[in-house]
Amino acid sequence: MQPREGDAFYLTGEFREVEPPARLVFTFVWEEPDPDDAETLVALAFRDLGDVTEVALTHGQFRTEA
Numbered sequence: 001m002q003p004r005e006g007d008a009f010y011l012t013g014e015f016r017e018v019e020p021p022a023r024l025v026f027t028f029v030w031e032e033p034d035p036d037d038a039e040t041l042v043a044l045a046f047r048d049l050g051d052v053t054e055v056a057l058t059h060g061q062f063r064t065e066a
Helices: none
Strands: 015-019 023-030 040-048 053-060
Touching: none
Parallel strands: none
Antiparallel strands: 015 023, 023 040, 040 053
16 A cells, blocks of 8 residues: 555455455454554445445454554
8 A cells, every 4th residue: 555645555464254245354464564563353344325335444453552
């Protein structure tokens, strides 16, 4: 990934659940991780609201506040 301004950063993970079109769950870990980082779990839920799609994102559990 690369923000508009700034250096690219890298992450990796594995898909844990793929339930089209409603849910996607995957692991998330930085490449070159900080010692305080740990693999986390990301869950995306999609809900069809007609003209738009609601997306709910849950990401955690984090080892540190930062």
